[in-house]
Amino acid sequence: MTxxxxxxxxxPWAVIAVLGGVALALCLLAALRGLPGWWLRALAVGVLTLALADPSLQTEEREPLSDILLVVVDESASQGLSDRAVQSEEALATLMAEAARDGLDTRIARVGDGEGDEGTLAMAALSELMAEVPRDRVAGAVVISDGQVHDAGQAPDLPAPLHLLRTGREGDWDRRLIVSNAPSFAILGEEFTITLRIEDQGDVPADAGTEADIVLSVDGGQPRAYRMPVGQDLQLPITLPHGGLNVIEFRVPEAEGELTDRNNAAVIQINGVRDRLRVLLVSGEPHPGQRTWRNLLKADSAVDLVHFTILRPPGKQDGVPVTELSLIAFPTRELFSEKIDEFDLIIFDRYQRRGILPGNYFENVRDYVEQGGALLIAAGPDFASADSLYRSPLSPILPARPTAIVIDQPFTPAISETGEKHPVTEGLPDDFGVDGAPWGRWFRQVQVEALPNTEVLMTGVDDEPLLVLDRVKNGRVALLGSDHVWLWDRGLEGGGPQAELLRRLAHWLMQEPELEEEALTAVALGQEITVTRRTLGDAPGAVTVTAPDGTETELTLTEEAPGRFVGRIVGAEQGLYRLVEGERTAVIGLGPAAPREFVETIATDAVLANAVAAQEGGALAIEAGSFDLRSVRAGRQAAGRGWIGWTPREAYLTADVRILSLVPAWLFLLLAASLATLAWLREGRQ
Structure with a gap:
């Protein structure tokens, strides 16, 4: 009770002060004139002034409130290293026991990894605790952590000491891999450099070595090992193997005794782009579709097109003098012997053997394909003739043989069962045609027989093969058994997806990864990983997903489209995920390969040093042994060897309030009147 x-x-106090001052001045004047009752009048004035102030007595019934200790427990990924989690729980148990002994209430917040890759947001958690309790009851705050806090600069303004109970061991050390410079894209066939660095931190043992192996693999393929010094930058030259997305993984083997291997790997994703796409288009004779091929290839500014059209075969005699022909000599030797390897794609458009290209040049084309080149045959009636390219040294690599029959009747191209699954023809737009037909019709087809182990993607008249693909050693070949694809470009009967079909076909021939028919890929959106398995065969088995911490999960895929099976999994943590399905492998990084929690893994007091010092707190290593919790006065140093302090706040809750007037108004009036009467009597007697 108070x-x-x-x-x-x-x-108002100002009015009371003025009236009191005037009355006091009159009393002083009476005293100076020697009036015997002046002091009685002064008392009467004082009584009246006090009555105007209306004094009262307030009595409060107070209930004391306990002080509160705020505790933030770091449960981020770095706290899972070594025995830090056990240290944290033991320290928390000791702290709770000490707080209970001193009569402190505790508020506990457990903080994990921040969203995305924000790291440990311990100060944000402490601010939230502050917002939930009255400020005048906060007697102290304790953070149980390895000290690697990533929002230390946002520490709240505390009215009490802040302390750090640090986990970790004195002899901890760790090795990490850093990719300090890597491009987001690179030119295919051109060498570029990536800057790598292996860095040791903490109490590095003498036998850790000054060099370490680094293993490089692309798209989960065959790894290659390099030896590099520790603590120095290494400029590693790399050439991308293919266009599209290249996932390059670097890994340093785990050293004995280091805290974790989670930061021993790095994954970068580099898009391989072609500097200039060089295409050789050889048209055997002028025809309406020739302009379509040229317009399609020239529409892309990145395409260098070399186009030759044979206007007059050597055996034709039309009487035109050679000097009047506006033609250049066909540089056959240069194109088909010296520079054939410089082309990314060779197209023969309605070409037939006429003696212009000798047999050894066709052999060069065959070797070019077998060594990784791309060949497209756009066949017309020429392919069914005696001068067909099939009757040349190209025959061993062509995917179909002609029957010498040319079918001249209208038909609508159709996607085969295999074509429904193949990325070249899967999902082609089918809203071009009229009268319910998906596409416009063609009017000529060369009858061919697809060879074994080839892929027939499109069919024509009576389901005869129309588009046939094949792999030849390291290269690829495609045969289009009609020269009427240009009708789609002209919009006859609504047309069709000519540009999209030929674009996909060219990219498949040039081995772009996104057009692979047998592939395992993964895409990450936030924490969700979407796994896609493309196949022309039967349904694939479950995909084994290996998380960064080594745990394995079996992911069952469901068929979302013919030949495309998809599954989704939510990654529980940041890092590198490995996927295996049969002989297919893939890797994907969810966030960085080494999350922020594993960039700096050695426990430290330095990060929170300024925030702790500003609140007169301290930092204690948990491995040093038990500690005490002590009460200290505000403004005093609140930490020492083996102890941390809290400041008593003496907060209370007012249960009852009573207010009584000290003197009744009638008593003030009686006293003032009595004093005034006595003063009058005293002066009258005088």
């Missing part, structure tokens, strides 16, 4: 005197003036 008591105090309150005043509730009947008039």
């Amino acid at each position: 008591r105090q005197i309150l005043f509730d003036p009947m008039l």
